[in-house]
Each structure stands twice: as C-alpha cells, then as structure tokens.
Amino acid sequence: MHRIRKVSSKIMSEREAVETFVVDGIRLRSGGIGLRKPFALINETIRQRRKNITFILSGFTEDGDVMVGAGVASQLEGSYFGLEALGLAHNYRRAYEQGIPLKIKIEEYSNYGMTARFMAAAMGVPFMPVKSHLGSDLVRYHAFREKKAHLMEDPFSGEKVMLLPACPVDVAFVHAQRCDEDGNVQIWGPIGDDEWGARAAQQVVVEVEEIVDSEIVRRDPNRTILPSFMVSAIVIAPYGSHPYQCQGYYDLDLEYRKMYAEVTRTREGFERYLEDWVYGPGSHQGYLEKLGKDRLDRLRAKPYMSDPVNYGY
Amino acid sequence: MHRIRKVSSKIMSEREAVETFVVDGIRLRSGGIGLRKPFALINETIRQRRKNITFILSGFTEDGDVMVGAGVASQLEGSYFGLEALGLAHNYRRAYEQGIPLKIKIEEYSNYGMTARFMAAAMGVPFMPVKSHLGSDLVRYHAFREKKAHLMEDPFSGEKVMLLPACPVDVAFVHAQRCDEDGNVQIWGPIGDDEWGARAAQQVVVEVEEIVDSEIVRRDPNRTILPSFMVSAIVIAPYGSHPYQCQGYYDLDLEYRKMYAEVTRTREGFERYLEDWVYGPGSHQGYLEKLGKDRLDRLRAKPYMSDPVNYGY
Amino acid sequence: MATKFSLAELMAVASSRQIQDGEIAFIGTGLPMLGAMLAKALHAPNAILIYEAGIVDARPKRTPVSIGDGCLVPGAAMCCGLTEALGTILQRGWVDVGFLGAAQINKYGDINTSVIGDYYHPKVRLPGSGGGNDIGSLAKRTVIMMAQDKRKFVEQVDYITTPGWLGPPGTREAAGLPRGGPAKVITNLGIYAFDENREIYLESHHPGISIEKIKQNVSWEIAISPDVRETEPPTDEELHLLREQFDPQGIFLGGRE
C-alpha cells in the first residue's frame, strides 16, 4: 500500500554525531540506570574536549565521574553520584571538594524527582507533582537553578504537594539494543528513565548494538521506545555500553569497573586512565581493539530467548 | 534459588468476580480504546443488575452505551460517547436527552484529560497538569464533581496550566491477552490507557484470553503491564472482547457492531438485544455458544508473529 | 480527468492535500484517515501518521474502522498508548497537523461536538471531545472537516468543546494554549481559511456548488476571498487509490454517485 521512501540517512560515526550535536555549554543527558550507559558517545565527547556541559541523569556512576574528571561537565543535575557497590566517585569528590580539575555545581533531586522532571519535559508541561522531597533539604538548598521546586496545597484536597520543574534537555544520549535505518529505537530489559529522558530532549543521539531491518522492528512495534522522528542521529556502536551491560548482548565487565574505581583514587591515575582508555584509542573502534576480542567474547550474553507473540488480527 | 510458593488462587468465574468486586454505587472503569473491551465482565455486571455505577473511561463506545441502557450506570466520567464509524450511541442519547431508562450525568473531559487523570491516580498524586482544556467549555460546565479542574499559573514560568484531579477508581476491568496464575498480566497491540487506568484502581479484575505458564511471562517481562499484586481476580474469558478485537487472537465482528447500532435505535430493540445477547445466554460461555463456533472461527486472527529477542546477560 | 466523484471523495482528497511531505499528522477515523493514506501514497511519502490510540506510522492492509483498529498494528513502527500519543507526541509539540470533526463551528473556528441546545438539557447529546480538544489545543495547526448547513455554521456555538482561535489575535494565546489554531475548514460545500483577524473566509467552492448556496448555508455574512476559486477536483490517480485500495467497501466513502 506504500511507495518506497528514502530519507537522508541519520547514520553517522560517533565523531560526526558529537561534532554535529554536542556543542559547548549545552544541557546533555546521559542514559541508562545500572546498564545501557552510552559510553561510546561519552568517550567521544571527552575526546572532542567539550566544555561547560550541564550533565543530567538520575543515577550517575562512571558516566558522570569521567565527564567531571575530564573537565567536560561543570554542572550536574541528578540524584546519585557514586560507583554503586564499588564505592564513592573520586573525580566527582575531587571536583566538588577541591575544585580539581574545576569547581562543579550540583542541583540535587531524588531519582523519582529526576524521572518526574523528565516526564514533565517529555509531555510538554511545566512541572510534575510529587509526594517525595517534602520535608527534606533537597528543596532547601539550591545550586544554579533559580527556583528548584515549589511547595503548594493541592487545590482539590488541600494536601501538600511538591511541584518539580520540567527538566529541559538539549541533547540526550541513549544506548539501545537496536533500531532500524529510520531510527525507530527498541530497548528491552530495565528501561530506567530513558523513555522519558529521551523524549524530553530537543535532539536524541542514539548508539545501538546493531541496525536491523525495519521489518524486524515493525513485527514487534510494542518494543519501540522512540519513534524515528524523535531521533536525530544513529551511531552503530557494538559494546558501546562497556563496561556496563546491554541486555541480550553482553554482561558487565566487573574487572574494568574495579580498575576504574582503583585508578581514579588519584588525579594522576585518572589522567593515565584518560590517556589509556579515552584519548589513546582515538575512537570507539580503537577502544574495542584495546579491550581485545577475547575479553569481549567472554562478556557476550548467553541466550535466554523470549517467545514470539502473534500481532495478527 | 527459590522455593516453590503457592498463593490462594485468584482465578474465578465472571459471575464470582462480579459478585465479589462489583457492588452498587462504585466507581468502575471500563477498558480498551478501539479494541480489548472487557465485555465478558460488562455483560455479567448487567446480568447481576448492579445499580448506580459511575462508569469511567476516556473512549466509551458500546461498553458505555449498554451499561447506560441496562440501567446499571447512572454517572459517566469520560471524553467520548459514540459508536465511532457506526454513529451516535442511542442508549446514551435516550438517557441523557429523555431520561430513559434513567437520567444520567456526565463529567466530560478530553481523552488526554482522562488519561492524565488516570496517571495522577496511578502515581499517587492529587492532580496532573495539562495544556489542553484551556479556553474551552470542558472546564466551565460540570455535572457531579464539585471541582472539575483548576486553572493556575506555573510558578516557574508564569504560563497558564490546567490541573486535572486524579481519577479515583474502585474497580477496573481489563481485557488482556494473557496472564500467569499469579496475575502478572501481559498486553500487546494498542495499550490505550489501560496501564494507567488499571494502576489507578483499588481492585483490578482482569479477563484474559488464556492463562499461560509463568515461565512464558517471565521469558518476556517487558510485556508485563500489571504485576500480580495489583490484580485481585482473574477471569478466563476467550473472545471476552467480542465484538471488539484482541490483537493476536481475533478480529472485530463488524456485523455484530452494525447490528447493535441498528437495534438500539429504539428502546424496544435494545430491550430485545439485552434479552437475546446478555440475559438470555446467562454467562459468557452461553454468549459464545449463541455466537457459534463457525462465527468465532471466522474471526480468529491470522498469524503475524514477532521475533524472539534475547534477554540473556 | 473527467471522472465523476462524490463530495465525500472530494473531501478526502482535499484533506490529503493538507499534509505536506515530511510532516507529522495526527489522525482520527473517517475521511481524514483515507486522506492521510492518500497523501502518504502520493505527494507526502515521508509524512508520519499518528493514530490517537498510540500507533505510529502504520501500514494497514485494509480500511481501519477505528483509531485503535488492530489492522493498524502489524507493520507499524511503534505501538504504545494514549500517554505517548497525546502526551509525549501531541502535547510535546511534535504534531504539524491534526484533523477534527465538528457538529457546530463559529467564525473563529471554535467547535462543538458535545451538545446541541442547553448543556444540561440538550436537544441532541453528541459524542463529546474524545481527543478533539487535545488536538485542537496542541497540534501546530488543525484542519476541520464537517458537513455544512446554517445550523452548523453559527454565530455562537452551543458549547466550545475544542478551542479554535477563540477571538481576535491574542485571544487564543491569552487562554494559555501553547501553539496551534485552525488553518482550514473543509465541508461538503467548500474550503475555508482564516484571515489576519482570525476570522473564517471562503477560499474555494466545490465544483457544482455556487457561492450563493454557500452563503445560504452560513448563519452570518461569510467573507469571501477576492481570489475565490473552484476547489481542485480529485485526479484519476487519487480516485483510483481511494476506491480500489483505501476504502474498496465504501465504509467511509459510501456508495458511488
């Protein structure tokens, strides 16, 4: 029933994507909670030595830490800044406590607070009401937002409710399992708040494990998280979340994460890390080559397949 | 890693489910937009001659019309009350315009307004902000809610925004493709606002095409729309959405819908319809027998299968 | 090019021409659905059609009878729900053009789909907003499609279900609506647009419909464009696609003339 259509391709290298969409001073969103972190794009952003980025997410781990340590992010908006089971985030502490490599500011909300703020921006409303944040110092101290939250009485019942402002995002990075050539993006496993965070953005740059035939996407349209028109650029980046997981593709690299937690204890160690693992490799491809085929093969996911469902009528 | 656990079964007949959960005067939500309407439960509610129900949904079609005509629903909250391509809803018109069989009241919002109200209730907040409804009569006329909406200035930007109150729901009916014995419910195809509408409810009564082994559900956990603890009762009702569709199971029965639109033009015609298709058959099983195997077989969905995806790590 | 056509066919074709290539269009049932499919097949292959129930870029193999028809799903790019379609797509500002039906309209394009007569004791109770209020409030522009007579083109609608321009420039903005407003009204008699005062005027009359007849079917003195012309008739290709592919059973187009 439809003619073949051809749109100009959104597929580009990580270099081209960062050159085109990530400029100094923007509000940039990382992605993934516990997995699917967009490290191919983050490492490239560091290589291109961007400055004064406001980096945004609910749960920052190595993604936030490396961007702060590299001097790219000067402001953070989020709710968690640590390395989970691996301890505190050292670059982040050095920056906040000692101004190394530069003084940073943090606008602090809870995880749900950030999610609610992404929801508001994604739905085009100025705020979202929440029932957390009440009675805490999260709303009492602020860093760079003039108005961080607004306490109000619900006009319907009189109960107290906290309004959190929409979180505007210039560019969102998303790591996804797959998309088609048009940029219809599919994700499974934990979604975190990528659905809302990406839809909050003016531009979405997605890195994917693979580009698949549009028919594969269209045989399972409920898995689509972002429609093509919301996606500005597609970067093919297998293992792009390393050292984090991508459900169905590879497991986390716990040794790498331990190494990062260890070497970043000192500024010198972190600078060596940047040289070895970010600047040195020159590209995501170079990074994968440095990791080596054996290591990547060991991380590869074992099969645990879903069953087909019928979409017929 | 886990011991086998046994919970008391939630599986019951539609008769038992309605007897247990649907009492006179409650706020009851229908389900499905354009398909997956919970007719097995709706017809049983009519058979049990419930009264003074406030019936709730964004897009009412035959589900709202039959509940009004049968004298079960005396109040409606929603946004659309018609038979789509098949014209106006006659019972609904007769009730509203002439008080036949009884005078009804309607609290009218838009589709998105109702969805936003379900979202608020589902997330436990007292309201949701929207940018529609502004400047219209939807917020100027009200029927039975004391405060239908609240216009406010966004405290962050000063722009106008409409607050719509959360939509409380006592019992939500949902028609789903499948669930497991615990009540982990999976749906695919258009979701409508069933996700939010069901989560808004105190009790969810789900009718399913089939109960499947828990392992099938757990091999594809991203398809789960409701976790077991939100589900109070499970009714096995194959073809329970008839004459509407259920993606992957059966197509709509356009002839039946045309018949309904035609016979309901008169009150007498509708009363005959109730006798023939609701009271007479006595149960969903009786209804299916009256439709006949041939007719149901003709409606059966053709295969259009999704591909398995890997959930491994 | 002399093929005969019905006014329903003309309206479907006229709606199709309101969609530009690459645009995102928000679609309800009926003629606009046929028009949108036609646009995508001909001059707007890169248009993306959003169906309100939460279906993006569908490739239906039969005529859908509802915005949530399961025939829209196999082959669609995305299938989700009302929150995604109406919230994250429409309210977020992605939709270029939305289509609306109407039972009554006034000169500012405000429309009524709720009641004829007094709200609490109406002569006719109509279906209500559905997604109409959202589309009229939040799409970048809207196209209204309706049957026309004097009781439908009225000075004051009985109830504003969906805001149009609401009044002279500034009125819609003052209500807090973030964008949008009616661009065109397509009836069985002609096509209308809105002037710099946001008042409706006749842009074209359909073949065989006189301007006199149009005047008789508006309850105020309708403004006429100085460049008023006859509505461009459907092409053979358009008619062929409509009749043979998009609505072969005549569900929305009805019987042939």
Place this chain on the structure above:
Amino acid sequence: MATKFSLAELMAVASSRQIQDGEIAFIGTGLPMLGAMLAKALHAPNAILIYEAGIVDARPKRTPVSIGDGCLVPGAAMCCGLTEALGTILQRGWVDVGFLGAAQINKYGDINTSVIGDYYHPKVRLPGSGGGNDIGSLAKRTVIMMAQDKRKFVEQVDYITTPGWLGPPGTREAAGLPRGGPAKVITNLGIYAFDENREIYLESHHPGISIEKIKQNVSWEIAISPDVRETEPPTDEELHLLREQFDPQGIFLGGRE
C-alpha cells in the same frame, strides 16, 4: 548453631527478618538485597521484591551488583522503568517496607547521604539521594542499614537527604508526607526502633557488642529498651544460603571472619 559469622552476615540476616511473608519490599543494592533474597527463600516465600530500576519479582541466578543488573531480568515477572517502580508502585502506596543506607542519622531517623560538613563546601561529598528520599518518603515503613560511630549517630545531621520522623508525632505528617517513617535501624553494633515520641532507642545489641560500646558510639544519650536483649544470631541455614547461594564471591559480605 555455634557457627561463627561476620557482622555483615548478621546485618544481612537481620534485614531479612524485617520482611514478612506476602509483603512488597523495595530493594537497593548490597546487604538488603541479600537479606531480601534470604527472606524469600525462607520465611517469606510470597514476598515480592521490587528493584528500583524497574524489576519486579526477580529470580537472579547470581549476586546482582546493581539495582539495574541484567541478571535480575531473565525470569522476572515484570521489567519496566523508574516511573513504574517509583511512581506507580512506591508513590502509589504499594510498598510495605523499603531499605535505606545512611552516612548520618539523628534521633528522629532523618538521614544524610549527601554531604559531610557545609553543603556548599563540604568535607566529604557523598552520593546523594538516589531513590533514598523517595523510599523514605513513600514506603509504609523503612529499615535503615548503616555503619555506626559517634560521627554518624549525631544530634543534627548536616543535611536531611531523606526524611525520617522529622520530629515528634505530627511533624512528618505536617510536612505533607502521605505515610511511612523509619521502623528500624540496623547497624554493625545493634538494632534500634522508635518510641511513641518517634525517638530512636536500642532494641538489641549484637553478640559480643556491649551496651557500653554502643553508648560510646552515639553522640547523645541513647535510650535503651527496658527489654534490651542480644540480637538473635543467624541460623546455620541462613548462613549457608548467604554464603553458598547468594554471595559466594563475597561481593557484599566481604571476607569471612
């Protein structure tokens, strides 16, 4: 029953005993995750564990290292996102018990996980709330797990990341919080509860830990239950499951004593 155990093991077991059968528990990483898995394996088979990243009723086959670890997904009943877990489950009021960590706590159970020292110029910048503020605000009750010393049990926390009782009865309610509040605090020295004034008191001291030592590690005069007792030690079965099944690598339990 004389098996030796570490304080980490004791804390994991103590946390497990805070989950009743049939309850819905909201779980973070670390010891509470081990405790929750233990509870489900033993006395609370019908408990449902919610992992913050959006995973319901997981059946992990290895020790998860994060709340979004992919090993939690295969075999889970539902996999979604933060909006579902924190909004439609937690904020909606479904969660019976939530677990929290803390760097500082005061006698009302208000906790700090953000900064040590001045907020803008802190001595130590800590990770912040994560989901902690949400869990502490919205679960029906919370259990706080932390290392204890005088600088952690303080009269005034440097920053209230997550509200506890906030003050005497009525204070938490006046802040607008819909439910909840801290029920227990489990440290490496003992287990604490809250009295009718919502002030913390010692309920049990761990085996080998004197009440004197506990007093030395609280910066105010800690109240002691008249029924104060020794914390129930882990059973052999609990220790076996923890060591052999839930954390064989000692990721959270560390080395054996």
